[in-house]
Amino acid sequence: MKNQKLFYAIIIYLIIGVNSEILSQEKNITIVVKRNDDKSVDISYEKKLPGSYYLNLELINLTNSYSSGYNGVVDSYSGNLLSLKPVNTDNHINFSYKISYTMGNHKAKIDSLFTYMLPIKTGKKVKIQEASFLGEKYFGSEKPLNWKSYVIRTKEPDTIFAMRKGIVVKIVDDFTEDVTSGKVYTSKQNYVVIEHNDGSYASYSGLNKNTMFVKLGQTVYPQSKIGILERFGDDDYKLHFSIYQLFFVDLNRENQTLKSQKSALKYITPYFITKSAVGILENNSEYTSEITETVLFQEFSKREKKNYSKNPDAFK
Numbered sequence: 004m005k006n007q008k009l010f011y012a013i014i015i016y017l018i019i020g021v022n023s024e025i026l027s028q029e030k031n032i033t034i035v036v037k038r039n040d041d042k043s044v045d046i047s048y049e050k051k052l053p054g055s056y057y058l059n060l061e062l063i064n065l066t067n068s069y070s071s072g073y074n075g076v077v078d079s080y081s082g083n084l085l086s087l088k089p090v091n092t093d094n095h096i097n098f099s100y101k102i103s104y105t106m107g108n109h110k111a112k113i114d115s116l117f118t119y120m121l122p123i124k125t126g127k128k129v130k131i132q133e134a135s136f137l138g139e140k141y142f143g144s145e146k147p148l149n150w151k152s153y154v155i156r157t158k159e160p161d162t163i164f165a166m167r168k169g170i171v172v173k174i175v176d177d178f179t180e181d182v183t184s185g186k187v188y189t190s191k192q193n194y195v196v197i198e199h200n201d202g203s204y205a206s207y208s209g210l211n212k213n214t215m216f217v218k219l220g221q222t223v224y225p226q227s228k229i230g231i232l233e234r235f236g237d238d239d240y241k242l243h244f245s246i247y248q249l250f251f252v253d254l255n256r257e258n259q260t261l262k263s264q265k266s267a268l269k270y271i272t273p274y275f276i277t278k279s280a281v282g283i284l285e286n287n288s289e290y291t292s293e294i295t296e297t298v299l300f301q302e303f304s305k306r307e308k309k310n311y312s313k314n315p316d317a318f319k
Contacts (some may be wrong), residue, residue: 032058032077032104034084044068044087044096048107050080053220054172054198055111057252058104060084068114072100076108086246105267106172107249111202118281118301119166119273120225121292122207122244129155134243142308148269148288152245153284160232160240165223166275168302169197174219180233192239192243197227200302203271208243209233224307224318225299241309246271 031052037045050056060073068087077084087096123129134152174198194208195217210230217229232240250269274281276298278291300308311318 024287032056032102034060034100034102035060038095042089042092042095045083046085046087046100047071047083048077048081051075052172053080053170054078054106055108055202056104056106057109057249058084058091058102059252060102062102063099063101064139065092065276066096068098074149076110078108087271105249105252107204107267108202109252109267112250113203113248114201115166115271116274117201118298119205119246119275120164120294120298121275121277121290122163122166122242123161123292124164124296125226125292127161128289128291129157130287130289131155131284143292147247149272150244151270151272155242155244157232157240157242161242162212162231163210163242165197165225165227165229165231166205166244166246167197167199168224169199169205171217171221172196172198174215174217176210176212176215184225193230193233197223203246203248205246206244209235209241222301224295225317228319246273281301 032048032050035047035049039045040294046060048058055076056079058073058075058077062070062072065087067089069090070085070087073084084125087098089096094140121129132154136146136150136152136156173194175195176193178191178193192208193210193212193215194206195210195215197205197207199205207229209232214231215229217223217227223229235241247268247270249267251267272283275284275290276293276295278293284290300311303311307318
């Protein structure tokens, strides 16, 4: 029974990877400094990856100008941050800087009543189970706020679908299928993270390598194909999925351990449309996936609705 419980556990900071930007800093965001003829300085950024990032730019040993630096959310691939004016126009402005950033917008206004579709084919019936948080039990880590994550197990390599319109902001497609008999847990899972318009995120974990239907920066819609499930253990296929937001910003995590690390994420208990009703999913209950035009078109633009009426397959 103990091993059976482990089947449904997730260590979220190993799977989702939202806060790993702080630790790995692979230069997703770079700073561009432009010195002008009038001795003013324009500071801008360039961002390689799609999605929203909270950015902190600290100016060090700034002379001949005044600025408190920059901290805020950047979501375009490039943009202006600061313009520095010289106090004495005969002298140059001098400074050094350091930056830190993490994925997400901690000030996003989340739509807690939004209706999602289940991440499986319309008409398919599945059992929904809630995942426990392994970090709390085995590492003494603090459980993320409002922790809620779901598990679907199937006997077939089902295709997984987007639950809501959004932008693909992270793809991990590194791990090959491991069918070790009796396996109860692994952090080496492929996954996709999608950012929604209100600043929330959806994660889809447990996908087979090289089966992704999406690319970074792509817009997906309800029922858009995400990927195909990977076999887990002897004969099961298992999907972990959850919806969450960045709750607070903590950019000083380098010396934190698994036990002391506090999650910056807040989890959302969403409403889902199923064949029976729209409501909150109950643990260990069976549901049949459903979709209606009302749910499908919740976030469609007028142009998207028009294009959908002409070619629905283009949105899958």
